[in-house]
Amino acid sequence: MRRRIKPIVVLVLFALLTLLFFIGKIHSDNLLSQQLASAEKTIPSTTSKSTTSSSSLETEEFVLNPIIDVSGWQLPSEIDYDTLSNNISGAIVRVYGGSQITKDNNAAYTTGIDKSFKTHIIEFQKRNVPVAVYSYALGSSTKEMKEEARAFYKAASPYKPTFYWIDVEEETMADMDKGVQAFRKELKKLGAKNVGIYIGTYFMTEQEISVKDFDAVWIPTYGSDSGYYDAAPDTTLDYDLHQYTSQGYINGFGSPLDLNQIAVTKDTKSTYEKLFGKIKSQ
Template sequence: MRRKLKPIVVLIFFSLITLVMGVAYLKERQLDKQVLQQASQTIPIASLPSINPAPSSSAEEDIVELKPIIDVSGWQLPSDMDYDTVSQHVSGVIVRVYGGSKITKNNNASHTTGIDKSYKTHITEFQKRGIPVAVYAYALGTSEKEMREEAREFYKAASPYKPTFYWVDIEEETMSNMDQGVKAFRDELKKLGAENVGLYIGTYFMTEQQISIDGFDAIWIPTYGGNTGYYDAAPQTDIEYHLHQYTDRGWIAGFNHDVDMNQIAPTQENKLAIFKKLFGSLPSTN
């Protein structure tokens, strides 16, 4: 028959066991701590590479997505445009300031002086929302003298708004030597103080009229492809161009009518750099 243990004996026994285990655990933790301290002293210190606080243009382009660039005129009525919404969906805007001389009084978009009826509102509303604005003139002078006169009217109306770029839109044969006329328009703008002057022209018309692009700071080419409202064809040309108008049937949120859509030339490697060349800086809304 087994001898019965007294409760006090059992309590003392288990207390001793618990004490021994606790002491062993504390010694083990202390040993681990010493081992870790010794190991940390042997770990090599790696120096981090210096970080440039101003990322390069190529690095910026990797993280910046440019939105469409639209061009507008008096044909796009301000009353139809929700500037708040449109401004959230564009990176830049090019506003027509001058529609050409010899405008008839029946023209809904321009005054008989050639000045666009909506340019002031378009420029003011987009600039107020932080969107960079360039300007353009549709040239219709029939002589070098008239081309220079148009350039003066264009600059006089546009310069108070400090646009990022001045564009000369050449689409019609209005004089026998179009190259001289285009040059006269550009030279007059430069003389007046326009630092950045670009040429909007179709490649076929440029070749047909033998118009030189020398002396212009940028080239803007229209090529629509299927004109579906989306980009589907690049200009077929060997010249270096900077801006591509790819449709006149585009759609932008905030405006329920067709609008011209543009993009930085797909042939340009650093599109962000070209954008800054044409518009100065990214929109403050981006």
């Protein structure tokens, strides 16, 4: 005959089993929480991804429009400054045409001051185009070179140009290097922080002109002079700016313009900012 189990025993066993189940579940939940916490510590941070993305954007290629140089030969009345300004990244304006200017010159006064420089500078700056300036050197002595520098600086400095350039193309004295250095030193003495030289490499070698003390070098080499960039300068000279054509056309002006670009051997953005100032954020 089977022994009968008392109801009280059944209840006690059921209670014990239920208690063991809850204890096991609590332990299992605690273990799972610990595992999750440990796993969270090994998840890669998303900060590194964001930094990489930002860095890659910063290193994207910096693209510029042409940089032009203009003088009184480009009449303001023939320029649509709004359109032209939207198609260039900088302008270098002639302020002084040299001390040997004659009354027959239609682009400059007999004082050497360019007839259109004020209008060019004001109109470009009004449209947020960075402006540098240049002077064509024609002094026949150290004294005259210094006088040209003073006339140049006096006329240009009120407009706070980003750079002062000395355009050296003609042999006007026996020791051209001595005259050019006198011009540069006088500009520095007057307060010009950034002084560069525009010079052809052949003329520089022929006249034994040193460019090492200038803050920047600007050279002309035209290739086929087709109006487009088609050849890098064949030189070992450390230059910053390259005038690559005298036959460039840009919307806003109907006649040919000198077009320039940052040297292909230099970092475009940093060199541009060296010559024209920091780029304003859009």
